[in-house]
Amino acid sequence: MTAARLDKQKTIDLRKKHIGPSCKVFFSHDPIKIVQAQGQYMYDEKNDRYLDCINNVAHVGHCHPEVVKAGAKQMELLNTNSRFLHDNLVQYAQRLQATLPEKLSVCYFVNSGSEANDLALRLARQYTGHKDIITLENAYHGHISSLIEISPYKFHQLTDTEQSPHVHVALSPDTYRGKYREDHPDPAAAYADNVREIIEKVDDKGNKIAAFIAESLQSCGGQVIPPPGYFQKVAEHVRNAGGVFIADEVQVGFGRVGTHFWAFQLQGEDFVPDIVTMGKPIGNGHPMSCVITTKEIAEAFMSSGMDYFNTFGGNPVSCAIGQAVLDVIKKENLQANALAVGSYLSHLLEEQKEKHPLVGDVRGRGLFVGVELVRDRVKRTPATAEAQDVIYKLKEERILLSADGPHRNVLKFKPPMCFSRQDADLAVQKIDQILTEIEAALGLVMPSKTVPANGTSKRKVPFEENGHHIHPNEKNHSHGLTTVKASKTNKTRRT
């Protein structure tokens, strides 16, 4: 294999010639050629090692030997479609179900996050008999036509005539940059009221809501963590209107948030979505995904009279791999690691906020953490160029991090779940050095003794389980969340 490896420039040339130009690479002026990976490390063609802080697909670690072995073993034996009975399919469905509230009991196995979300929309529309969808500002739910329509992160590039009149965009529940911020007495109710107002307007026009869809924590949208109670209130409004709630767990599921296996569970035990979609980490890199819903919704889908067949979805190899991923999460205590290391990482980043004026906000759960860079803490001016600078300089230090959100100013941590404290130390130490350099060049200094706009200062404030300071307004909530927000600028890249 190594002997036949192409020279890097040749790989670039062939890619330019044969791969669609809209398929972008990271670091386009000097892309990285990765030839192998293990755990949380990736290696380029010169065997230089990169610390991977962004690969939420390689959930249990790149090329985990037990996952690879499970796939290879089943591939030697049989791979076929789900029209034949096979134990892997039913046993895997049973195990996935066991991670969820009881009423979410029926699985459809598909092959990508996009396929899962597209099927979720079909299920919702068939069950409700309604057509309209409410999505959040800056949301991304997939690359196929039905999902570009509900992905403001992408769809504002469409012309008005291409945009669907059946899609409605609700405010992102972002308490850092959004309409209702951390000083609002009840941001959850205020943001949910916005959804209720949309439902009323849709109703006035004679249309009906089929579904509200949201990531349980918004990722491309800038690591936004909805205030606790928001989903319950939204679900109430949506269900009152005859619609269903779809939780997109494609990026944030499978224990990443540390305290819970699913990120929607952060909202409290009283919240259960009607449909949950899963992807990315589910197969640790093997292309597979799943939609899980209630018996009632599945039966309504069946009543259309149309069979559902998916050539690859739920094949014995995918199901063997999916089971191996669940095994490794448990055996290696990766959810607990996400909580412990995520908490430690958040704590280190909070310290950076005390030190660097560019750090406007640090928010996250487990190993899903965002650092929002701002040029001015009071105005919260997005530090977009500075965030890109940080990313590029980290790359020179062999650390892979990305910047996202509507302003591309939010540094995103979503590493493989085996990420260690030492990895966190290294990444934050380099970020510290880079921010120090950038701030010196810009002449930025810490605003002396002024209380930053998001309300924290050098005084000691309590920590919650993830290492975040709890904002005074949030102390009474069970999850003490913080957030980001978005706007209408836009970019074309995604992770």
Ligand SMILES: Cc1ncc(COP(=O)(O)O)c(C=O)c1O
């Ligand atoms: C939240 C979310 N949903 C859905 C998708 C689509 O998944 P896929 O690229 O596997 O089709 C993505 C991909 O980035 C995503 O981030």
